[in-house]
Amino acid sequence: MRPTTAWQAMARRPVSFLASSWPWRSLAYLGGGVVVGAAAVLVFALGLAAGLALLVVLIGVAPLVGLVLASTAVAALERRRLRLVDLDPLPDPHRAPDGSGPRAWATTRLREQATWRELVFTLLSAAALWWLDLLVLGFSFGVPAVTFASADGQTWPWAVFGAVVLLAAPYTVTAWAGARAAMARTFLAPRDRELGEExxxxxxxxxxxxxxxxxxxxxxxxxxxxxxxxxxxxxxxxxxxxxxxxxxxxxxxxxxxxxxxxxxxxxxxxxxxxxxxNPPVLADHGLVAAIEDYAGRFPIPVTVDLRLPERLPRKLETTIYYLINEVMTNIARHSGAAGARVRGRCHADLLVLDITDDGRGGADARAGSGMTGLADRVGALDGRMRVSSPAGGPTLVHVEVPCRCA
The missing domain is CATH 1.10.287 (Helix Hairpins)
Incomplete structure (x- = not known):
C-alpha cells in the first residue's frame, strides 16, 4: 500500500524508503519551515512593535488585529506545505463570511475559534518550531560538514561520526518532519465542534x-x-x-x-x-404485512422472517420497504436464485435486516445502481448498508438502522 505520510514511509523497507521521494519532501518541508518561521518572526516583531507604539492613540489596535488575521495566511500556507509530508488533504475550517467586503470577512474570522488556534500555531511556529527545524537540519548536515572539513590524521573518529550522522539524515529529517506535521494538523484541522452546526x-x-x-x-x-x-x-x-x-x-x-x-x-x-x-398495505398494516404481501407475489419463493414491533416510524418503514423491494427486484433480474430470505430483528435501539439469496453472486454495490441510491437513503437515516456477494454466491445485503424498538 502506498504510504500517505512521512511516518508511514519510514516504516517501509530501508531500500524502498531511501529510494523514494519522501526524504527529499521532508527536507523541503523543514527548509520551507525555516523560511516561513523566520518571515513570521520578522512580521510579528514589526507589527507588535508598531501596535504597542501606537496603542496610546488607539490606532495601534489595527496592527494588532492585522497580526491576528495574518495568522490565517500563515495557516493556509502551512496547510499547503503539509502536502509534502502528509498526502491527506487538510480542509479549511473557516466558513464563508457573513457578508461582502473586507470588514465582513475580518469580523467573521475574528469570531471563529479556528482563527485563534491558527494564531497560537503561528506564534508557536515563530517562537520554537522553525528553530527546531533549523536545529535538525544543522545537526543532520552541518555537523557532518564541519567534521569533514576539520578531519585530519588525529580527528578521523569525528569524521566517522559525521559520516554516521549524514547516513542517518534521511531518517532524522523525515522523523521530525512527520512529528511537526502531526503537530500542525492538531492545531489546523477543523474541530468536530465547529463542524457540528454544518x-x-x-x-x-x-x-x-x-x-x-x-x-x-x-x-x-x-x-x-x-x-x-x-x-x-x-x-x-x-x-x-x-x-x-x-x-x-x-x-x-x-x-x-x-x-x-x-x-x-x-x-x-x-x-x-x-x-x-404507495402500497396501501404498508400504510394500513405496517412493514411486516407489506413485505409478506410483496413476497407472496414474487416470482421465486421468499421466506419472510420479520420480528418487529407493531409499527415503525413512517419514514423508516417506507425506506426499508423500498430497500427490500429494490433488492428483491435485483435478485429476480440478475441473480438466477431459486429462493430468497428476508430476516429482520430489532435489538434495543437498532433495526437489523438481512436479505439473502442462493444465486450466482458477484453483485457489486459500488458499480453504480439503484442500490447506491438506497444506500444513500439508509445513510440519511444514520444507518449503514453492506453487501457481500462472492462469485458463486450467496449474496447478503446487511442493513443496520438506528431505531427505538418498542
Whole structure:
C-alpha cells in the first residue's frame, strides 16, 4: 500500500524508503519551515512593535488585529506545505463570511475559534518550531560538514561520526518532519465542534430530501390513481358501449376485443405501479404485512422472517420497504436464485435486516445502481448498508438502522 505520510514511509523497507521521494519532501518541508518561521518572526516583531507604539492613540489596535488575521495566511500556507509530508488533504475550517467586503470577512474570522488556534500555531511556529527545524537540519548536515572539513590524521573518529550522522539524515529529517506535521494538523484541522452546526444542517437537509421524495411519490400515486387510472376506466366503459352497438360477426368486434385486452393489461400494469408507489398495505398494516404481501407475489419463493414491533416510524418503514423491494427486484433480474430470505430483528435501539439469496453472486454495490441510491437513503437515516456477494454466491445485503424498538 502506498504510504500517505512521512511516518508511514519510514516504516517501509530501508531500500524502498531511501529510494523514494519522501526524504527529499521532508527536507523541503523543514527548509520551507525555516523560511516561513523566520518571515513570521520578522512580521510579528514589526507589527507588535508598531501596535504597542501606537496603542496610546488607539490606532495601534489595527496592527494588532492585522497580526491576528495574518495568522490565517500563515495557516493556509502551512496547510499547503503539509502536502509534502502528509498526502491527506487538510480542509479549511473557516466558513464563508457573513457578508461582502473586507470588514465582513475580518469580523467573521475574528469570531471563529479556528482563527485563534491558527494564531497560537503561528506564534508557536515563530517562537520554537522553525528553530527546531533549523536545529535538525544543522545537526543532520552541518555537523557532518564541519567534521569533514576539520578531519585530519588525529580527528578521523569525528569524521566517522559525521559520516554516521549524514547516513542517518534521511531518517532524522523525515522523523521530525512527520512529528511537526502531526503537530500542525492538531492545531489546523477543523474541530468536530465547529463542524457540528454544518453537520446538523446536512442531516436536516437529508431529512428534508427524504420527506420531499416521499411527498412527491404520494403525489404521483394520487395523480395516477385519480387521473390516468380513472381515464382508463372511462375508456373501458366507452369500449363496452361500442361493443353493444357492434355485431358479433363484424371485423370491428375483433379490433374491440384486442383493444379491451390491451386496455386490461395496461390497467393492470398501472394498478401494480400505483400499488408499488404507495402500497396501501404498508400504510394500513405496517412493514411486516407489506413485505409478506410483496413476497407472496414474487416470482421465486421468499421466506419472510420479520420480528418487529407493531409499527415503525413512517419514514423508516417506507425506506426499508423500498430497500427490500429494490433488492428483491435485483435478485429476480440478475441473480438466477431459486429462493430468497428476508430476516429482520430489532435489538434495543437498532433495526437489523438481512436479505439473502442462493444465486450466482458477484453483485457489486459500488458499480453504480439503484442500490447506491438506497444506500444513500439508509445513510440519511444514520444507518449503514453492506453487501457481500462472492462469485458463486450467496449474496447478503446487511442493513443496520438506528431505531427505538418498542
Amino acid at each position: 453537520l446538523r444542517e446536512v442531516r436536516a437537509s437529508q431529512s428534508r430530501l427524504l420527506d420531499s421524495f416521499d411527498a412527491e411519490r404520494v403525489r404521483i400515486e394520487r395523480d395516477l390513481h385519480d387521473g390516468a387510472q380513472q381515464r382508463l376506466v372511462s375508456l373501458g366503459m366507452t369500449l363496452a358501449m361500442m361493443r353493444l352497438d357492434t355485431p358479433e360477426d363484424s371485423p370491428l368486434a375483433g379490433l374491440l376485443t384486442r383493444a379491451e385486452d390491451q386496455l386490461s393489461t395496461a390497467h393492470g400494469e398501472l394498478r401494480a405501479l400505483v400499488r408499488g408507489l
